[in-house]
Amino acid sequence: MSIEETEDKVILTHPREPTTKVSILKYGATVISWENKGKEQLWLSEAAKLDGSKPVRGGIPLVFPIFGKQKNEEHPTYKLPQHGFARNSTWEFLGQTSENPLTVQFGLGPENANKEIYNLWNEGKNNFTLILSIELGDDHLKTNIEVENNGDEAFDFNWLFHTYLKVPDVTDCLVTNLIDQKCYDQLLATEYIEKSPMVCFNEEFDRIYKKIDTDKIFQVVELGKVLINVQRENLPDSVVWNPWIEKSNGMADFEPKNGYLNMLCIEPGHVSDFVTLKNGEKWSGSQTISLGGDIKVQSNIY
Numbered sequence: 084m085s086i087e088e089t090e091d092k093v094i095l096t097h098p099r100e101p102t103t104k105v106s107i108l109k110y111g112a113t114v115i116s117w118e119n120k121g122k123e124q125l126w127l128s129e130a131a132k133l134d135g136s137k138p139v140r141g142g143i144p145l146v147f148p149i150f151g152k153q154k155n156e157e158h159p160t161y162k163l164p165q166h167g168f169a170r171n172s173t174w175e176f177l178g179q180t181s182e183n184p185l186t187v188q189f190g191l192g193p194e195n196a197n198k199e200i201y202n203l204w205n206e207g208k209n210n211f212t213l214i215l216s217i218e219l220g221d222d223h224l225k226t227n228i229e230v231e232n233n234g235d236e237a238f239d240f241n242w243l244f245h246t247y248l249k250v251p252d253v254t255d256c257l258v259t260n261l262i263d264q265k266c267y268d269q270l271l272a273t274e275y276i277e278k279s280p281m282v283c284f285n286e287e288f289d290r291i292y293k294k295i296d297t298d299k300i301f302q303v304v305e306l307g308k309v310l311i312n313v314q315r316e317n318l319p320d321s322v323v324w325n326p327w328i329e330k331s332n333g334m335a336d337f338e339p340k341n342g343y344l345n346m347l348c349i350e351p352g353h354v355s356d357f358v359t360l361k362n363g364e365k366w367s368g369s370q371t372i373s374l375g376g377d378i379k380v381q382s383n384i385y
Protein backbone atom coordinates (compact mmCIF):
# COMPACT_ATOMS: atom_id res chain seq x y z
CA MET A 84 0.00 0.00 0.00
CA SER A 85 1.46 3.36 -1.03
CA ILE A 86 -0.89 5.33 1.24
CA GLU A 87 -1.71 4.37 4.78
CA GLU A 88 -4.18 6.41 6.80
CA THR A 89 -4.41 6.02 10.57
CA GLU A 90 -6.49 8.02 13.03
CA ASP A 91 -3.95 10.82 13.35
CA LYS A 92 -1.53 10.36 10.42
CA VAL A 93 -1.10 9.67 6.73
CA ILE A 94 2.01 7.85 5.52
CA LEU A 95 3.03 7.79 1.86
CA THR A 96 5.51 5.20 0.63
CA HIS A 97 7.21 5.56 -2.73
CA PRO A 98 5.73 2.85 -4.99
CA ARG A 99 9.13 1.65 -6.27
CA GLU A 100 11.38 2.57 -3.35
CA PRO A 101 9.89 1.31 -0.05
CA THR A 102 12.48 3.15 2.07
CA THR A 103 11.34 6.54 0.69
CA LYS A 104 8.41 7.75 2.81
CA VAL A 105 6.69 10.81 4.15
CA SER A 106 4.55 10.97 7.31
CA ILE A 107 2.01 13.70 7.78
CA LEU A 108 0.23 14.39 11.05
CA LYS A 109 -3.38 15.47 10.49
CA TYR A 110 -2.84 17.99 13.30
CA GLY A 111 -1.42 21.01 11.48
CA ALA A 112 -1.08 18.87 8.30
CA THR A 113 2.48 18.81 9.63
CA VAL A 114 4.98 16.73 7.70
CA ILE A 115 6.86 15.09 10.58
CA SER A 116 9.22 12.85 8.63
CA TRP A 117 10.64 12.56 5.12
CA GLU A 118 12.90 9.59 4.67
CA ASN A 119 14.71 9.33 1.36
CA LYS A 120 16.14 5.88 0.68
CA GLY A 121 16.10 5.20 4.41
CA LYS A 122 17.69 8.53 5.42
CA GLU A 123 15.69 11.04 7.45
CA GLN A 124 15.85 14.56 5.99
CA LEU A 125 13.75 16.54 8.49
CA TRP A 126 14.55 17.33 12.10
CA LEU A 127 11.91 16.49 14.70
CA SER A 128 12.42 17.27 18.38
CA GLU A 129 12.34 14.21 20.66
CA ALA A 130 10.02 16.25 22.92
CA ALA A 131 7.73 17.41 20.12
CA LYS A 132 4.04 17.10 21.06
CA LEU A 133 2.29 14.96 18.47
CA ASP A 134 -1.02 14.75 20.35
CA GLY A 135 -2.50 18.07 19.23
CA SER A 136 -1.71 19.86 22.48
CA LYS A 137 0.67 22.31 20.79
CA PRO A 138 2.26 22.91 17.37
CA VAL A 139 4.90 20.37 16.40
CA ARG A 140 8.52 21.32 17.10
CA GLY A 141 10.10 20.05 13.92
CA GLY A 142 9.13 18.75 10.48
CA ILE A 143 7.21 21.28 8.39
CA PRO A 144 4.72 23.31 10.46
CA LEU A 145 2.47 25.58 8.39
CA VAL A 146 2.24 29.28 9.16
CA PHE A 147 -1.02 31.10 8.25
CA PRO A 148 -2.42 33.80 8.27
CA ILE A 149 0.29 35.67 10.22
CA PHE A 150 4.01 35.09 10.52
CA GLY A 151 5.27 35.95 14.03
CA LYS A 152 3.10 38.36 16.01
CA GLN A 153 1.31 41.35 14.49
CA LYS A 154 2.29 44.63 16.14
CA ASN A 155 -0.28 46.86 14.45
CA GLU A 156 -3.38 46.91 16.68
CA GLU A 157 -5.57 47.95 13.77
CA HIS A 158 -4.76 44.89 11.67
CA PRO A 159 -7.29 41.98 11.64
CA THR A 160 -4.44 39.56 12.50
CA TYR A 161 -3.53 41.50 15.68
CA LYS A 162 -5.23 39.17 18.17
CA LEU A 163 -3.79 35.98 16.67
CA PRO A 164 -1.02 34.13 18.50
CA GLN A 165 2.43 33.78 16.91
CA HIS A 166 2.25 32.05 13.48
CA GLY A 167 -1.58 31.91 13.37
CA PHE A 168 -3.82 28.84 13.50
CA ALA A 169 -2.98 26.50 10.56
CA ARG A 170 -0.35 24.67 12.60
CA ASN A 171 -2.77 24.12 15.48
CA SER A 172 -5.81 22.96 13.52
CA THR A 173 -6.62 19.39 12.51
CA TRP A 174 -6.82 19.27 8.72
CA GLU A 175 -9.05 16.99 6.69
CA PHE A 176 -7.32 14.31 4.62
CA LEU A 177 -8.74 14.68 1.11
CA GLY A 178 -7.02 11.67 -0.45
CA GLN A 179 -4.74 10.97 -3.36
CA THR A 180 -4.60 13.22 -6.43
CA SER A 181 -1.76 11.64 -8.41
CA GLU A 182 0.00 8.30 -8.61
CA ASN A 183 3.22 9.47 -10.17
CA PRO A 184 4.66 11.29 -8.37
CA LEU A 185 2.58 10.15 -5.43
CA THR A 186 0.54 13.15 -4.25
CA VAL A 187 -2.09 13.67 -1.58
CA GLN A 188 -4.08 16.65 -0.35
CA PHE A 189 -5.26 18.04 2.99
CA GLY A 190 -7.85 20.76 3.47
CA LEU A 191 -8.64 23.40 6.07
CA GLY A 192 -11.49 25.91 6.29
CA PRO A 193 -13.42 27.68 9.06
CA GLU A 194 -15.41 24.47 9.69
CA ASN A 195 -12.38 22.46 10.86
CA ALA A 196 -10.00 25.25 11.94
CA ASN A 197 -9.13 25.53 15.64
CA LYS A 198 -12.20 27.63 16.57
CA GLU A 199 -10.72 29.43 19.54
CA ILE A 200 -7.79 30.75 17.50
CA TYR A 201 -9.58 31.18 14.17
CA ASN A 202 -12.16 33.44 15.86
CA LEU A 203 -9.35 35.82 16.79
CA TRP A 204 -8.81 36.55 13.08
CA ASN A 205 -11.15 39.37 12.11
CA GLU A 206 -13.75 38.08 14.65
CA GLY A 207 -14.01 34.81 12.67
CA LYS A 208 -15.47 36.64 9.65
CA ASN A 209 -13.00 35.49 6.99
CA ASN A 210 -14.13 32.56 4.91
CA PHE A 211 -11.31 30.66 3.25
CA THR A 212 -10.16 27.27 1.94
CA LEU A 213 -6.60 26.01 2.22
CA ILE A 214 -5.54 23.04 0.12
CA LEU A 215 -2.14 21.56 0.88
CA SER A 216 -0.69 19.14 -1.69
CA ILE A 217 2.21 16.92 -0.72
CA GLU A 218 4.19 15.24 -3.49
CA LEU A 219 6.71 12.50 -2.77
CA GLY A 220 9.21 12.21 -5.62
CA ASP A 221 12.24 9.98 -6.16
CA ASP A 222 14.52 12.54 -4.56
CA HIS A 223 12.28 15.42 -3.66
CA LEU A 224 9.41 16.47 -1.46
CA LYS A 225 7.15 19.20 -2.77
CA THR A 226 4.55 21.01 -0.68
CA ASN A 227 2.11 23.32 -2.43
CA ILE A 228 -0.46 25.52 -0.78
CA GLU A 229 -3.52 27.04 -2.39
CA VAL A 230 -5.48 29.70 -0.54
CA GLU A 231 -8.97 30.64 -1.70
CA ASN A 232 -11.05 33.51 -0.42
CA ASN A 233 -14.66 32.26 -0.22
CA GLY A 234 -15.93 35.28 1.70
CA ASP A 235 -17.51 38.57 0.72
CA GLU A 236 -14.48 40.75 1.39
CA ALA A 237 -10.76 40.75 0.68
CA PHE A 238 -8.39 39.54 3.39
CA ASP A 239 -4.66 39.80 4.04
CA PHE A 240 -2.45 36.88 4.96
CA ASN A 241 1.09 35.62 5.32
CA TRP A 242 2.06 32.10 4.36
CA LEU A 243 5.23 30.21 5.37
CA PHE A 244 6.54 26.63 5.31
CA HIS A 245 8.49 26.45 8.60
CA THR A 246 10.83 23.68 7.40
CA TYR A 247 13.22 22.12 9.93
CA LEU A 248 15.98 20.50 7.86
CA LYS A 249 18.08 17.80 9.48
CA VAL A 250 21.83 18.33 9.12
CA PRO A 251 24.78 16.30 10.47
CA ASP A 252 26.40 19.39 12.09
CA VAL A 253 25.14 22.90 11.42
CA THR A 254 28.60 24.36 12.12
CA ASP A 255 29.84 22.49 9.00
CA CYS A 256 27.00 23.91 6.88
CA LEU A 257 26.81 26.94 4.62
CA VAL A 258 23.75 28.32 2.83
CA THR A 259 24.21 29.75 -0.65
CA ASN A 260 22.62 32.45 -2.78
CA LEU A 261 21.51 34.88 -0.09
CA ILE A 262 24.22 37.40 -0.94
CA ASP A 263 23.03 40.91 -1.79
CA GLN A 264 19.54 40.17 -0.51
CA LYS A 265 17.76 42.56 1.78
CA CYS A 266 17.21 41.01 5.18
CA TYR A 267 15.61 41.92 8.45
CA ASP A 268 17.65 40.59 11.33
CA GLN A 269 15.15 39.72 14.04
CA LEU A 270 17.87 39.58 16.70
CA LEU A 271 19.27 43.04 15.92
CA ALA A 272 15.87 44.45 14.86
CA THR A 273 17.67 45.99 11.88
CA GLU A 274 17.41 45.72 8.13
CA TYR A 275 20.55 45.44 6.00
CA ILE A 276 21.91 43.81 2.85
CA GLU A 277 23.40 40.35 3.36
CA LYS A 278 27.01 40.50 2.23
CA SER A 279 28.13 36.94 3.04
CA PRO A 280 28.65 34.87 -0.13
CA MET A 281 27.71 31.86 2.04
CA VAL A 282 25.90 32.15 5.33
CA CYS A 283 27.37 30.16 8.23
CA PHE A 284 26.13 29.23 11.69
CA ASN A 285 28.01 29.68 14.93
CA GLU A 286 25.50 31.59 17.06
CA GLU A 287 21.74 32.27 17.22
CA PHE A 288 20.47 33.16 13.74
CA ASP A 289 17.06 34.62 12.86
CA ARG A 290 16.79 36.56 9.62
CA ILE A 291 13.98 37.28 7.19
CA TYR A 292 15.42 37.48 3.66
CA LYS A 293 13.09 39.52 1.50
CA LYS A 294 11.84 39.51 -2.06
CA ILE A 295 14.32 37.06 -3.51
CA ASP A 296 13.97 36.13 -7.17
CA THR A 297 12.32 32.70 -7.20
CA ASP A 298 14.93 31.50 -9.75
CA LYS A 299 17.36 31.45 -6.85
CA ILE A 300 17.89 28.11 -5.18
CA PHE A 301 19.10 27.96 -1.59
CA GLN A 302 21.54 25.16 -1.05
CA VAL A 303 22.73 23.72 2.22
CA VAL A 304 26.35 22.82 1.56
CA GLU A 305 28.08 20.58 4.08
CA LEU A 306 31.86 20.29 3.84
CA GLY A 307 31.79 21.13 0.14
CA LYS A 308 28.88 18.84 -0.79
CA VAL A 309 25.31 19.90 -1.53
CA LEU A 310 23.03 18.28 1.05
CA ILE A 311 19.73 19.96 0.24
CA ASN A 312 18.30 22.33 -2.35
CA VAL A 313 15.30 24.53 -1.55
CA GLN A 314 13.29 25.79 -4.51
CA ARG A 315 10.30 28.12 -4.39
CA GLU A 316 7.34 29.10 -6.51
CA ASN A 317 5.55 32.38 -5.72
CA LEU A 318 7.18 32.53 -2.28
CA PRO A 319 9.51 35.54 -2.41
CA ASP A 320 10.79 35.57 1.19
CA SER A 321 12.66 33.11 3.33
CA VAL A 322 13.38 32.99 7.02
CA VAL A 323 16.61 31.31 8.09
CA TRP A 324 16.64 30.29 11.75
CA ASN A 325 18.75 28.43 14.24
CA PRO A 326 17.88 28.94 17.92
CA TRP A 327 21.37 28.00 19.20
CA ILE A 328 22.00 27.30 22.91
CA GLU A 329 20.00 29.72 25.04
CA LYS A 330 16.87 29.81 22.93
CA SER A 331 16.67 26.01 22.62
CA ASN A 332 17.17 25.73 26.39
CA GLY A 333 14.12 27.96 26.80
CA MET A 334 11.89 25.73 24.64
CA ALA A 335 10.40 22.90 26.72
CA ASP A 336 9.61 20.89 23.59
CA PHE A 337 13.15 21.15 22.16
CA GLU A 338 15.11 17.93 22.81
CA PRO A 339 17.86 16.94 22.92
CA LYS A 340 19.14 20.29 24.16
CA ASN A 341 22.10 20.14 21.77
CA GLY A 342 19.69 19.33 18.90
CA TYR A 343 20.24 22.85 17.49
CA LEU A 344 23.47 21.44 16.03
CA ASN A 345 21.48 19.00 13.89
CA MET A 346 18.83 21.35 12.53
CA LEU A 347 18.52 24.36 10.32
CA CYS A 348 15.25 26.06 9.43
CA ILE A 349 14.96 27.42 5.92
CA GLU A 350 11.41 28.73 5.69
CA PRO A 351 10.11 29.88 2.30
CA GLY A 352 7.13 32.16 2.59
CA HIS A 353 5.36 35.38 1.78
CA VAL A 354 5.95 37.28 5.00
CA SER A 355 7.73 40.58 4.33
CA ASP A 356 4.33 41.95 3.38
CA PHE A 357 0.82 40.54 3.13
CA VAL A 358 -0.84 38.83 0.21
CA THR A 359 -4.16 40.61 -0.26
CA LEU A 360 -6.68 38.15 -1.64
CA LYS A 361 -9.93 39.48 -3.05
CA ASN A 362 -13.13 37.54 -2.55
CA GLY A 363 -13.49 34.75 -5.08
CA GLU A 364 -9.75 34.70 -5.82
CA LYS A 365 -7.08 32.04 -5.32
CA TRP A 366 -3.37 32.25 -4.60
CA SER A 367 -0.78 29.48 -4.46
CA GLY A 368 2.87 28.96 -3.54
CA SER A 369 5.18 26.00 -3.14
CA GLN A 370 8.48 24.75 -1.82
CA THR A 371 10.45 21.80 -3.17
CA ILE A 372 13.26 20.27 -1.17
CA SER A 373 15.58 17.98 -3.09
CA LEU A 374 18.86 16.26 -2.42
CA GLY A 375 22.40 16.48 -3.76
CA GLY A 376 23.64 17.86 -7.07
CA ASP A 377 26.22 20.52 -7.84
CA ILE A 378 26.81 23.82 -6.14
CA LYS A 379 25.05 26.52 -8.11
CA VAL A 380 26.28 30.02 -7.39
CA GLN A 381 23.74 32.66 -8.39
CA SER A 382 24.37 36.37 -7.97
CA ASN A 383 22.02 39.29 -8.49
CA ILE A 384 24.00 40.32 -11.56
CA TYR A 385 23.52 37.88 -14.41
Ligand SMILES: O=P(O)(O)OC[C@H]1O[C@H](O)[C@H](O)[C@@H](O)[C@@H]1O
Nearest residue numbers: 165166269289290322324348350
Ligand atom coordinates in the same frame (compact mmCIF):
# COMPACT_ATOMS: atom_id res chain seq x y z
O1 LIG B 1 8.49 28.79 18.71
P1 LIG B 1 7.75 29.02 17.43
O2 LIG B 1 6.50 29.84 17.62
O3 LIG B 1 7.49 27.75 16.71
O4 LIG B 1 8.70 29.90 16.50
C1 LIG B 1 9.93 29.44 16.12
C2 LIG B 1 10.67 30.48 15.28
O5 LIG B 1 9.95 30.72 14.09
C3 LIG B 1 10.61 31.56 13.13
O6 LIG B 1 11.73 30.93 12.61
C4 LIG B 1 10.98 32.90 13.73
O7 LIG B 1 11.81 33.64 12.85
C5 LIG B 1 11.67 32.74 15.07
O8 LIG B 1 11.82 34.03 15.67
C6 LIG B 1 10.88 31.81 15.98
O9 LIG B 1 11.56 31.66 17.20
